[in-house]
Amino acid sequence: MAPEVVAQLRERLPVVAEHALAAVTAEVPEYARTMSDAMARTIEPAIVGALGGFLRLLEEDSTGGDEQTPMPAARKGAYDLGRGEARSGRSVDALLSAYRIGARVSWREMSATAVAQGVPAPVLARFAELVFAYIDELSGASVSGHADELTASGRVREQRLGRLGVALVNGAAGAKLDDLAEHADWSPPETLTAVILPVDRVHDTVPHLDVRALTVPGDAVELGVPEETDVLLVPDAVRTRAALVRTLEGRSAVVGPAREWRRVAESLELALRAHRLLAPADDEVVDTEQHRATVVVGADPGALDDLRSAVLAPLEDLKPAAARRLAETLSAWLLHLGRRGEVAEALHVHPQTVRYRMDQVRELYGDRLEDPAFVQQLVIALAVETGDSI
Secondary structure (H helix, E strand, C coil), X not given: CCXXXXXXXXXXXXXXXXXXXXXXXXXXXXXXXXXXXXXHHHHHHHHHHHHHHHHXXXXXXXXXXXXXXXXXXXXXXXXXXXXXXXXXXCCHHHHHHHHHHHHHHHHHHHHHHHHHCCXXXXXXXXXXXXXXXXXXXHHHHHHHHHHHHHHHHHHHHHHHHHHHHHHHHCCCCHXXXXXXXXXXXXXXXXXXXXXXXXXXXXXXXXXXXCCCCEEECHHHCCCCCCCCEEEEEEECCCCCHHXXXXXXXXXXEEEEEEEEHXXXXXXXXXHHHHHHHHCCCCCCEEEHHHCHHHHHHCCCHHXXXXXXXXXXXXXXXXXXXXXXXXXXXXXXXXXXXXXHHHHHHHHCCCHHHHHHHHHHHHHHHXXXXXXXXXXXXXXXXXXXXXXXXX
16 A cells, blocks of 8 residues: 555544544443543553554555564554453453454544545455454454453462461451451351362352352361361351252262351361261261251260260160160150150150160169259260260
C-alpha cells in the first residue's frame, strides 16, 4: 500500500480507536458496566498502539520486508492485556467479543479511508487479509494471557485456602484464622463441620458441597487421622445435615458436629473419636449426632477401661462367652428399664432366657443393682463395646 495512504491511515488512528472503544462499550455488557473515564483514557492509547503496530506491519508488507517484525511487541502487549482483563474479573468471552467488535469497527474506518484514497481492489483485499490475521494473532495472545492469569491466580488461591484449612484443623488462634481467610478471599460461614473421608472419595464428593468447602490432606492434621483419609470442612451443614449425610452415603465417612467456623478443630476431634469407636463400614456414614453418648463415653479410653474393670468385676470368674452374654443382657435390661419382653426382643432370645440370665446377674451383684450411683456406673461402662474380654 502506498506510503501516503498509510500516512492517512495513521492520522485517523485516534478517531478509529475512539469509535472502536465506543462500540465495545455499547455492545459488550461486561465493559459497559465497568468502563470508567480513567479506564477509557488508558485503553484508547493502547488501541492506537495496537493499530500503529498493524500499520508498521502494512508498511513492511508493501516494501517486501519482514512482516513479522512488529509482531513480538504486539503479541506481548496483547498477552498482558489478557492477564489484566482476567485480574479485572472479565471473562474471556467478553475479551473475544471486544476484539471482534474492535476489528469490525477498525476495518470499516480504515477501509473507508483506503477506498477514498483510490486503493485498488487487489490491494484492498490484501489489506483486509492483513487486518484480520493481525487481529487473530492479538486475540490469541490475549486469550493465552487470560488463561495463564486464571491458572496462576487459581493456584495461588488454592495454596492460600490449603493453608487456611490446615490452620483450622490444627486449632490456630482466631486472629490468624481471620487473616488467612481474608488473604485467601474466603468468606467465612457461620459454622464448619469436619468430615473424615477416604482419600479416593474426596474428588467425587467435593462437587456436591458448598463452594467454600475446604479439603485438608490427612498428613497435615496434627491430631492424626486414619491412613488413606483426608478431612473436608463443610460450611453451614447444621442447616442441611440430612442432605450432607445423604451425599456421603456409600463413602465410608464420619461426620463431626457443627461448630463455629474458628472452632472446627473440635468437630474434627469428635469425628476422629467416633471413627476410632465406630469404624464405618465401606457403605456406611457415621453421624456423630446420632452417637453422642458413645462419643462422650469413649472420650477417655483409659478411664473407661478402669470403670469397666471395676463395675464388671463380678463377671471376671465366668468363661468369656458367658460373661459377654450376661453383660449384654444386663445392658439391655438397664436400657429397657427391666421390661423383659423388650429386652428379649432386643437380644433375639426368649423372655425366659432373659429371666434366667438376670437371675445369674442378681446373684453375682446382689444389692448393688438397687444402688442408683452404681447403676449409673454400669450404664456408662456398658455404653461402649471396647472389644476387651471381661
